[in-house]
Amino acid sequence: xxxxxLGKPVAGSLxxxxxxxxxAAAGLDWxxxxxxxxxxxxxxxxxxxxxxxxxxxxxxxxHKQAVVGLCDEAExxxxxxxxxxxxxxxxxxxxxxxxxxxxxERVCLIGAGGAARALLPSLRGEVRxxxxxxxxxxxxxxxxxxxxxxxxxxxxLVVPHPEQxxxxxAYYSDGRPTALVAAARTAGCRVxxxxxxALVRQGAASFExxxxxxxxxxxxxxxxxxxx
Numbered sequence: 001x002x003x004x005x006l007g008k009p010v011a012g013s014l015x016x017x018x019x020x021x022x023x024a025a026a027g028l029d030w031x032x033x034x035x036x037x038x039x040x041x042x043x044x045x046x047x048x049x050x051x052x053x054x055x056x057x058x059x060x061x062x063h064k065q066a067v068v069g070l071c072d073e074a075e076x077x078x079x080x081x082x083x084x085x086x087x088x089x090x091x092x093x094x095x096x097x098x099x100x101x102x103x104x105e106r107v108c109l110i111g112a113g114g115a116a117r118a119l120l121p122s123l124r125g126e127v128r129x130x131x132x133x134x135x136x137x138x139x140x141x142x143x144x145x146x147x148x149x150x151x152x153x154x155x156x157l158v159v160p161h162p163e164q165x166x167x168x169x170a171y172y173s174d175g176r177p178t179a180l181v182a183a184a185r186t187a188g189c190r191v192x193x194x195x196x197x198a199l200v201r202q203g204a205a206s207f208e209x210x211x212x213x214x215x216x217x218x219x220x221x222x223x224x225x226x227x228x
Contacts, residue, residue: 001028002052003210004035006045006067007060011036012173014199014224015058021223022207025216030055039066046070050084056210057082058203061151064114067091078117081206094205096122098198099167102191104145110138110157111149115169119149140164146180153178160184171195175225196224 005015011034019032035057037045042063049057059067059080067082068074071091079091095118105125109116112131120127123145130138140146140158148157148168156179160166166184177185177194184192193201204215218228 001030001055003030003032003055004049004057005032005060006035006037006042006057006063008036008038008062010034010060013060014171014173014196015203018199018203018220018223019207021219022203022216025219026211026213028211028213030211037063039063042066043070046082046089049082050087050089054084056084056206058206061114064118076118076121078114080114080118080202081209083209092206092209093118093121094202094209095119097201097205098169098193099123099145099147102145102165102167104143104165106143107145107147108138108140108143108158109147109149110152111147113149116147116149119147123147146184148178148180155179156183160187160189162188162190164189165191165193167193167198168195169198171199196226200224200226 016032023030064078064080068077072088074091075093079093081092081094083090099119100122107123107125107127109127109129112129138158145165146160151170153170160183166189168178168180170178181194200220204217207215
């Protein structure tokens with residue numbers, strides 16, 4: 001059985017390493033593969049996965065919102081996980097697991113694309129959204145949660161303070177910290193969730209949707225070089 005990652009670009013994704021380790025740990029003869037898809041080709045790509053008998057897919061930049069229109073049923077207006085069952089395409093949002101349960105009164109959300117929209121249902125408190133096409137630059141003053149839902153890794157868009165929680169969806173494939181994560185750790189922020197931890201949180205939920213099995217989270221974390 002196969003599962004795909006649909007996006008552009010996808011070459012630097014660590015999802016195959018993580019999910020293939022999970023499939024092996026669960027004793028499944030499954031394979032997770034990368035499929036680079038330009039926006040005009042998305043519909044054909046999804047239909048091909050259905051016809052080829054794929055179990056499902058993850059969806060990343062820039063397709064998380066566009067793919068909703070290709071689903072028979074979808075959870076919200078941004079999805080990152082497809083389950084392909086009986087010829088039907090079911091869309092789910094496992095990105096929300098990244099921030100689920102984080103208490104916050106005021107949130108600085110950086111980004112307004114599919115990733116940001118996917119997080120909104122689980123963000124507590126007052127959310128202020130910043131994007132280059134809207135309000136910019138980001139202002140995290142007076143907030144207790146900073147979330148970077150953009151691919152920006154090497155530019156420090158806001159300066160975190162110790163009393164804040166920081167979540168960064170971006171990551172480097174070699175595991176080194178992004179500019180925001182490095183600054184948050186240096187500042188002594190109370191909680192720092194980096195892109196690799198975020199990848200595990202959403203990936204475990206996706207695994208369970210595809211397989212119906214409990215995700216082997218320890219194997220997934222180990223595949224990314226994270227502590228158990």
